[in-house]
Structures are given as C-alpha cells and as structure tokens.
Amino acid sequence: MKKFLAVICALALGAGCMLFAACGGGSTAGSGEFLGLEEGEEFVTDEEIALTFTRPTGNDAQEAWWSETIAAFNEKYEGRIRVSETTVTRGNSREYEQRISIWAASDSLPDVLYVDGPFISNYANSGVLIPIDNYIYEGYTDGFLEYVNEQNTYNDRLYALSIVDSTVVLFYNKDVLADENVTVPTELEGAWTWDELKTTAEELTARVGSRKRYGLQIAGDAGEWLSYVFTPLWEEGVISSDGLTTTGYLNGDAGIDAGVYLRSLVDDGAVYASATSSDFSAESPAASMALMGTQNISEFFELGDEMCDWGVTFYPASEDGSISAPCGGWTLGITNDCSEGKRVAASEFIKYLTSAESCESCARATSSPPSRTALYDTMPEYSDPSNEYYEIFSIIKEQIVTCAQLRPKTVGYEVFSTEMSKAIKDILTSSNYGSRDSIRTRLTTAATTIDASIEQIKIY
Amino acid sequence: MNKVSARQKRINFTGWMFMLPALVFGTVFLIVPIVMCFVFSFTDFYMLRPESTLFVGFENYVDLFSDAIFGKAITNTLLFVVVVVPLQCLLALVLALLVNKRWRGCGVFKLAYFAPVITSMTVVALLFQIFYQRDGGIFNLLLSLFGVEAQGFLQDEGQAMLCICFMSVWQGAGYQMIIFLAGLQGVSRELYEAADIDAANAWDKLVHITLPSIAPVTGFVVIITLVGAFKVFTQVQIMTNGGPNNSTITVVYYIFQKGMSEQLVGYGSAISMLFTLVFVAASLLRGGAAKGVGLYRRYRERVLGGY
Numbered sequence: 001m002k003k004f005l006a007v008i009c010a011l012a013l014g015a016g017c018m019l020f021a022a023c024g025g026g027s028t029a030g031s032g033e034f035l036g037l038e039e040g041e042e043f044v045t046d047e048e049i050a051l052t053f054t055r056p057t058g059n060d061a062q063e064a065w066w067s068e069t070i071a072a073f074n075e076k077y078e079g080r081i082r083v084s085e086t087t088v089t090r091g092n093s094r095e096y097e098q099r100i101s102i103w104a105a106s107d108s109l110p111d112v113l114y115v116d117g118p119f120i121s122n123y124a125n126s127g128v129l130i131p132i133d134n135y136i137y138e139g140y141t142d143g144f145l146e147y148v149n150e151q152n153t154y155n156d157r158l159y160a161l162s163i164v165d166s167t168v169v170l171f172y173n174k175d176v177l178a179d180e181n182v183t184v185p186t187e188l189e190g191a192w193t194w195d196e197l198k199t200t201a202e203e204l205t206a207r208v209g210s211r212k213r214y215g216l217q218i219a220g221d222a223g224e225w226l227s228y229v230f231t232p233l234w235e236e237g238v239i240s241s242d243g244l245t246t247t248g249y250l251n252g253d254a255g256i257d258a259g260v261y262l263r264s265l266v267d268d269g270a271v272y273a274s275a276t277s278s279d280f281s282a283e284s285p286a287a288s289m290a291l292m293g294t295q296n297i298s299e300f301f302e303l304g305d306e307m308c309d310w311g312v313t314f315y316p317a318s319e320d321g322s323i324s325a326p327c328g329g330w331t332l333g334i335t336n337d338c339s340e341g342k343r344v345a346a347s348e349f350i351k352y353l354t355s356a357e358s359c360e361s362c363a364r365a366t367s368s369p370p371s372r373t374a375l376y377d378t379m380p381e382y383s384d385p386s387n388e389y390y391e392i393f394s395i396i397k398e399q400i401v402t403c404a405q406l407r408p409k410t411v412g413y414e415v416f417s418t419e420m421s422k423a424i425k426d427i428l429t430s431s432n433y434g435s436r437d438s439i440r441t442r443l444t445t446a447a448t449t450i451d452a453s454i455e456q457i458k459i460y
Numbered sequence: 461m462n463k464v465s466a467r468q469k470r471i472n473f474t475g476w477m478f479m480l481p482a483l484v485f486g487t488v489f490l491i492v493p494i495v496m497c498f499v500f501s502f503t504d505f506y507m508l509r510p511e512s513t514l515f516v517g518f519e520n521y522v523d524l525f526s527d528a529i530f531g532k533a534i535t536n537t538l539l540f541v542v543v544v545v546p547l548q549c550l551l552a553l554v555l556a557l558l559v560n561k562r563w564r565g566c567g568v569f570k571l572a573y574f575a576p577v578i579t580s581m582t583v584v585a586l587l588f589q590i591f592y593q594r595d596g597g598i599f600n601l602l603l604s605l606f607g608v609e610a611q612g613f614l615q616d617e618g619q620a621m622l623c624i625c626f627m628s629v630w631q632g633a634g635y636q637m638i639i640f641l642a643g644l645q646g647v648s649r650e651l652y653e654a655a656d657i658d659a660a661n662a663w664d665k666l667v668h669i670t671l672p673s674i675a676p677v678t679g680f681v682v683i684i685t686l687v688g689a690f691k692v693f694t695q696v697q698i699m700t701n702g703g704p705n706n707s708t709i710t711v712v713y714y715i716f717q718k719g720m721s722e723q724l725v726g727y728g729s730a731i732s733m734l735f736t737l738v739f740v741a742a743s744l745l746r747g748g749a750a751k752g753v754g755l756y757r758r759y760r761e762r763v764l765g766g767y
Binding site for chain 2: 094098100101102104105122123126127128414415418422425426429430431432442445448449452453456457458
C-alpha cells in the first residue's frame with residue numbers, strides 16, 4: 001500500500017510539473033517589427049487557415065450581427081481563412097473571464113478573443129494576448145477614438161482593436177417627467193450636476209397607487225457595474241497612476257464624499273438601489289430615471305410598444321460643470337496560443353471586424369456607439385437632425401467625443417472592480433453604513449483588499 | 461516462502477478487478493488533485509501565467525496568517541457550523557420523532573419536510589433572497605404585522621450570516637430526518653412494551669430507550685452535517701457573495717474567490733490545504749475520542765460488571 005501511495009504521489013507531482021512545463025505559447029515579436037499585410041495587400045495562403053474565435057453570448061441584436069458578419073467573412077475569405085466561433089455566457093460572476101483563465105492555464109486559448117477593455121492590462125501583462133502592432137499597418141488605428149486606442153494599449157504596445165464602444169447615460173421616462181413638469185438638459189453645458197440629479201430624483205419619487213415610484217434606479221450586479229457607473233464620482237481618482245494602489249484614492253477624502261453622496265441618495269428616498277433594468281422599462285415603472293449603459297438601448301428597441309416612451313440625457317456633471325462619462329467597451333485581441341503561422345490571418349479577421357463597414361453595421365445593429373471617429377459624422381442617427389433617433393444618439397455622440405473617461409487601467413481590474421462594486425453596493429443597501437466613518441471603514445476595507453490582491457499578481 | 465495457489469491468485473485477481481474502478485477514479489479525481497493542490501500551495505501559481513510559476517516555500521501559508529479576510533472566513537465558517545449543526549440535527553430528530561408515529565396523513569408531512577432537500581440549493585437560496593428583502597420581503601411583511609420595523613437581514617452585517625444559517629437549517633433538516641427515521645424504525649418495540657409495563661412516561665422512554673438506541677445513527681448524522689456545514693458555499697455565492705463587508709464570507713467561498721475569480725491558484729491551494737489539515741485533525745480527534753469512549757466502556761464492564 002505504501003508503494004502504491006508513493007507511485008500515486010510521484011505521478012501527481014509529475015502531473016503538476018508537466019502542467020508548468022507545458023504552458024507557454026509562441027514567441028512575441030519585438031516592437032517595430034512588421035509582420036502583417038500592408039494597406040490594400042491581399043491575404044494569400046497555400047492552404048486554408050482555421051481560426052477559433054470566442055466571445056461572450058450577447059443579446060438578440062448582437063447575436064444576429066455576429067452570425068451575419070462571421071458568415072460574410074468566411075464567404076469573402078473562402079479557401080483562405082475559416083473562422084469558427086464559440087460563445088460563452090458571461091453571467092454576473094465573471095464566468096467568461098474564469099473560462100479564459102482556465103484556457104490560459106491549459107494552453108487552450110482560442111486564436112482570437114473578444115475581451116472587455118479594462119482586462120487588456122492584465123491579459124497583456126500575463127501574456128494571454130500578444131501585441132498586434134506587428135500585424136496592423138501604420139495609420140490603421142488613426143481612425144479610432146483616441147481613448148479607445150488608449151484602452152487597447154499597454155506599455156506602449158497595441159494589444160487590441162474595438163468595433164463599438166459604450167457609455168453610461170441617464171435614461172428617463174418622458175411621460176413621467178412631463179407629468180411632473182421636469183425638463184431634462186439637452187446641451188452638455190446644462191447637464192445636471194450630481195446634486196441636481198438627486199434633487200430631481202427626490203421630486204420624482206412618489207407613491208403611485210399601491211406602490212412607490214422612485215426617482216432614480218441604479219440597476220446592476222455587484223460584479224463590475226457599480227464601479228463602472230460611479231468611478232467618475234471619485235473626482236481625485238480611484239487608483240494610482242501606475243494602477244497598483246487604491247489606498248488613499250478609493251478611501252481618500254473625495255472617495256468618502258462620493259460614498260456619503262451615494263448613501264444620501266438612498267437615505268433621502270431618491271434611489272431604488274435593488275432595481276433591475278425592467279423596473280425602468282415596465283409599464284408602471286418603479287423608477288422614473290435610470291443610470292444605464294448604451295448596451296441597453298437595443299433591448300429597449302426590441303421591447304417596442306411594451307417599452308415606455310423614453311429618452312436619454314447626459315451623465316451627471318461635477319459641481320464645476322465638467323463631465324467625465326464612463327466609457328470603454330469590448331475589444332478584439334490575438335492570444336498567445338495562436339500559432340505564429342496563423343497570426344497574420346487572425347489580424348486579417350480583426351481588421352475585417354474593425355473595418356469602417358463592420359463598425360458601422362455593428363453600431364447600427366446593436367445601437368452601440370462606434371469606435372471609429374468618422375462614423376459620428378456620417379451615420380445619420382449621429383449627424384442628421386431629421387433622423388428619428390438623432391435626439392438619443394446625438395447626446396451619446398457628444399458625451400463620447402468630448403468627455404469620455406476610461407475605466408481604470410490596472411492588472412488587478414478583476415479584483416478592483418469586484419471589490420469597489422461590493423463596497424458601493426454595501427453603502428447603497430446595507431443598514432450598517434449610515435455614517436461617514438462607517439463609509440470610510442468600508443472603503444478602506446475594499447482598498448486594502450484590492451491592494452493586497454494586486455501585490456500578489458506578478459508584474460512582468 | 462508460501463506458494464500462492466492458482467485458485468488464490470484467481471481470487472486475488474478478481475478482488476483487484478472489483479477494486480479497479482474505485483482505485484482509478486479515486487486516484488484521478490481525489491488523490492492526484494490533493495497532491496497537486498499540495499504542490500501548488502508552495503508556489504505562486506497564477507492561472508493566467510502558469511509558465512512563470514516559482515516555488516515560494518511557505519510564503520503563502522505565512523501570508524494567510526496576516527490575511528484579515530481569511531480570519532473572517534474562518535470565524536464565519538465556525539459560526540455557521542456552531543449554529544447549523546446542533547439546530548439542524550435537533551430539528552431533524554424532532555421531525556423524525558413526529559413522523560415516526562403512525563397516524564393518518566403522516567406521509568404528507570414526511571414529503572413536506574423532505575421537499576426542500578430535493579429542491580436545488582440554488583433555487584432555495586434565490587427564493588430566500590426574495591423572502592429576506594427589505595422592501596416587500598415576506599419576513600419583513602410578517603414582522604410588520606407585529607409592529608416591528610423592517611430589518612436589513614441579508615443587507616445587515618450582524619444578521620446576514622444568521623439568515624443564511626436559518627435557511628440552511630430549514631433546507632437540510634429533511635435529509636437528516638430521513639436518516640433518523642430509519643434509525644427510529646430499527647428500535648425494538650419490545651423495549652417500549654417493557655417500559656410501558658414499568659409505567660415509564662414518554663420522556664423516560666425518549667431518554668432511556670430511543671436516544672441510546674439511535675446513538676450510532678446520531679453520530680453519523682452529526683458527522684455528515686458537520687462536514688456539510690464546513691463546506692458551505694452555494695448559499696453564500698447566491699445570496700450575498702460574501703457580503704456585506706465580508707460578513708458572510710466562508711472558507712470555501714474564499715478559496716473559490718482567490719483560486720478562481722482572482723486566478724491566484726497558489727494562494728487558493730494554500731487555503732485548501734490548511735482547511736484539509738483541519739479536517740484531518742478533526743477526524744483524528746474524533747477517532748481518538750471514539751477510542752477513548754470504547755476503552756472507558758470496557759473498563760466499566762470489567763470493573764463494574766456492566767453497571
């Protein structure tokens with residue numbers, strides 16, 4: 001029996017060592033070394049290259065666009081490149097990112113990955129994604145929004161390209177606001193400040209029949225959403241410029257002010273903090289206004305007549321009138337497990353998806369703001385006042401073009417966003433956070449946890 | 461040297477063949493992962509970059525002792541065990557005693573008490589999450605009938621863990637009830653008849669006949685409830701995500717958070733190994749205690765002649 005156990009232990013040790021030894025993908029080309037195709041150069045190959053592509057499952061509009069676009073790509077590149085895609089449900093607990101980790105640990109990443117922008121830093125640092133500037137010709141990124149390129153860059157190397165972007169805007173129920181004689185700002189200069197938003201939300205909070213209608217809903221899970229929506233409230237920043245320290249930022253004086261403000265929204269009865277997005281869209285809404293992302297727009301369109309008559313206005317401004325609107329979307333990168341012989345093909349696939357035509361069709365199909373600057377001047381919904389959706393999309397355009405703020409760039413975005421969201425959720429919903437001191441304590445706990453976790457991640 | 465006969469060889473071979481599936485599955489899914497976990501616990505294995513893994517000695521274990529959240533996770537887990545194990549076992553025993561009577565409609569109660577067990581913990585946890593809501597939750601509605609103001613329940617640091625305990629006791633008691641019931645039905649009727657002749661009341665019969673007769677079953681129920689309680693995870697994941705402010709974080713949830721969500725496999729493995737060691741130590745203690753009880757019984761039998 002002892003011999004048997006010894007053999008088993010040796011085998012297990014061997015398996016562990018083999019796991020470490022087996023990991024590690026292809027090499028990464030140095031900066032400045034160009035290996036891709038020049039502008040206008042046709043992709044040629046002796047035999048068809050099979051690419052694997054993974055993305056999270058989207059809503060109906062997104063799914064339809066992906067199916068159509070990948071089919072069109074396979075048709076255009078027939079006999080040269082064939083892309084097969086896999087979708088993974090993301091969920092509220094980051095199942096998608098966990099799946100990527102498992103693939104990374106077992107050397108089974110797909111060739112091309114669709115990842116959320118703030119994860120670029122971590123995936124680049126860990127070598128999950130390779131720099132793609134070796135495969136993208138000079139000038140290709142010029143047409144993209146500057147902050148989108150910034151999001152996709154890590155240590156001065158480009159790791160990803162985006163198709164569309166997203167931002168957070170204030171949705172409102174036109175009928176309710178008209179009944180209450182509330183006028184929403186239509187100019188960026190006149191955007192509500194956070195205090196004005198709170199006052200308006202308080203005014204709109206009322207008992208309607210047997211139920212309470214709140215002024216504002218903050219829907220979303222504790223996974224990331226709350227940190228995404230409220231990061232700009234931390235006017236002195238939430239993390240150090242190197243992305244490694246949150247103590248002194250998240251729990252700094254400005255951070256505690258932000259926490260106190262958020263708590264006052266609940267204490268003064270202005271916010272329905274446990275709402276879901278359907279509470280805003282319902283026929284008898286539980287909230288008159290909602291801070292939500294542009295990704296919700298296509299769902300609202302899909303609801304058609306079941307949806308209330310809604311509009312959007314700007315993300316709230318700080319007291320000095322300036323707006324830093326949360327922005328940043330999903331992006332495409334090539335993984336380290338994509339063999340060197342397939343990387344040019346993979347970059348062709350990414351270029352196809354991020355071409356002006358694809359960006360436009362995706363932006364239109366999914367009602368998301370495009371990542372290319374020029375499209376804001378050519379797409380009618382963003383540029384033509386006679387377009388029926390101009391009222392909505394012109395506000396999104398102005399916000400994206402003039403006051404976008406990226407989510408923090410840190411290798412510890414996973415723990416940062418989770419812990420910050422949990423802290424905000426606790427401040428909004430827990431009965432233990434009624435005082436400034438208790439809010440300070442909660443934010444300090446979050447900051448300490450984040451910093452300790454970031455310290456455990458090795459920086460390369 | 462003894463020569464093994466051909467028949468004995470055949471018997472041995474058959475024995476090994478019977479053991480083979482258990483050996484293979486036990487090795488692949490139990491022993492290998494435990495040994496790998498042990499190895500990883502001495503490394504800085506980060507799931508996104510496994511090829512850069514280095515052996516760090518006892519660094520992960522040392523870090524654990526200064527990890528405040530790990531301390532909180534242990535405290536919460538122990539609180540869960542201390543509250544849930546006795547309450548669940550006691551409730552299960554009471555329910556079993558009630559449904560052990562032969563009366564009309566007893567089957568309906570058996571089914572009703574067992575129903576939560578066959579319902580997925582995820583579903584039960586989601587349901588209780590709604591029940592515990594501050595606005596419109598059933599528990600707060602009930603409290604309002606008695607003029608008690610709305611409670612935070614899952615949103616209150618002081619109440620959240622107890623709320624999870626209450627739900628877990630309710631959900632799991634049916635399973636233990638069935639085991640107790642099987643034990644109760646094995647108690648000899650003659651003992652009760654003899655007690656009736658001696659004019660023993662119901663309490664005497666419970667204390668002097670029923671409980672001693674089902675002592676081995678009780679031991680088994682306590683052990684499985686204890687093991688299950690130490691592994692509490694689903695309720696926490698669904699209902700609170702460890703919040704508010706880590707007031708419901710448990711050891712297994714923390715292992716998941718570190719090892720999977722944050723991809724820090726080395727650190728997560730160290731927590732797992734420490735947790736396993738505690739289990740092994742507890743098992744040894746239990747084994748030692750059982751041995752002690754056996755020795756004492758033998759001593760009593762020898763010295764006092766069984767009295």
